[in-house]
Amino acid sequence: MSRLVREGRPFPLGATWDGIGVNFALFSANATKVELCLFDAEGKREIDRIEMPEYTDEVWHCYLPEGRPDMVYGYRVHGPYEPENGHRFNANKLLIDPYAKQLVGQLKWDDALFGYTIGHEDKDLSFDERDSAPFVPKCRVIDPAFTWGRDQKVETPWDQTIIYEAHVKGFTHLHPRVPKELRGTVSALGDHH
Numbered sequence: 001m002s003r004l005v006r007e008g009r010p011f012p013l014g015a016t017w018d019g020i021g022v023n024f025a026l027f028s029a030n031a032t033k034v035e036l037c038l039f040d041a042e043g044k045r046e047i048d049r050i051e052m053p054e055y056t057d058e059v060w061h062c063y064l065p066e067g068r069p070d071m072v073y074g075y076r077v078h079g080p081y082e083p084e085n086g087h088r089f090n091a092n093k094l095l096i097d098p099y100a101k102q103l104v105g106q107l108k109w110d111d112a113l114f115g116y117t118i119g120h121e122d123k124d125l126s127f128d129e130r131d132s133a134p135f136v137p138k139c140r141v142i143d144p145a146f147t148w149g150r151d152q153k154v155e156t157p158w159d160q161t162i163i164y165e166a167h168v169k170g171f172t173h174l175h176p177r178v179p180k181e182l183r184g185t186v187s188a189l190g191d192h193h
Contacts, residue, residue, distance in 0.1 A: 003048060008063030010056040014099025015073065015141045022067030022141050024052065026060050026075055026097065030087060033078040034060040037094060043072045043104040043138035069143035072104050073097070074133070081115075083125050090115040093132040100139035108135040 008023045016023045024036055038048040052060040064071075074096060079089030093115055096103065111118045112130035120126035172178050172188035182188040 003050060004065055005050055005053060006063040006065060007054040008061040010054075010059035010061045012099075013059070014097055014101070015071075015139065017067070017069050017141055017143050021063055021065040022071060023063045024061060024073070026052070026077075027058055028060060028077055028079070029058040031060065031077045031079040031089065033091075035076040035078075035091070036062065037074050037076055037133070039072040039074070039104075039138050041070065041072060044134075046133065049076070067141065069141050071141040072138045073141070074136070074138050081127055083116075088115045090127065092129050094136050094138075096137065097139045101142045101144075102140040103137040104140050105137040107137055110135040 008025065010025050012023075013025045013027060016025075026034055028034065034052045036050045036052055037046050038050070039046055050062065050064075052062045054061050074094040076091040076093070077089055077095055078091045080087040081089055093113070107113075110132075112128065112132045113135055114128055116122075116124045117126040117128045168186055168189060169184040172185070173183050175183065175188070178188045182190075
């Protein structure tokens with residue numbers, strides 16, 4: 001699938017709907033390439049894979065002008081697989097956006113989730129080539145705007161507004177109708193006749 005991809009911005013991190021399209025930004029100081037993977041609405045089938053074109057101050061980013069809320073996505077991050085140096089990049093593993101505001105699906109436990117091959121003679125220094133996408137939740141782009149729907153904002157004039165603050169202990173400590181064992185607690189604020 002061919003999508004229009006623009007450079008986008010390195011901030012804010014995560015997927016951000018701006019009312020026109022979606023900006024994607026992911027931090028990785030040592031990645032050599034990042035792919036944005038788009039999925040169907042249920043997160044079951046990958047429908048597109050886009051190489052993120054821009055890298056600014058250790059943030060990979062792109063902008064999809066056709067992007068919309070409810071898009072389902074994840075990342076595949078390429079880079080060195082050098083466990084002895086602290087690098088375990090494995091593009092066979094679909095990664096969740098650490099800034100995702102909503103997830104789709106459940107984690108399904110499977111050996112393919114590991115970057116290394118369970119039972120291999122090299123233990124956790126081995127490299128696992130299985131795709132983890134069927135077993136991990138995916139991220140969903142959200143629209144952060146709150147819509148009131150049919151509700152309406154309450155607009156009580158300030159001259160008709162009462163703001164009251166009370167300290168539970170001071171309010172209930174000596175009250176004769178509150179049982180002594182409840183005085184000074186939140187439970188003391190209940191109805192005691």
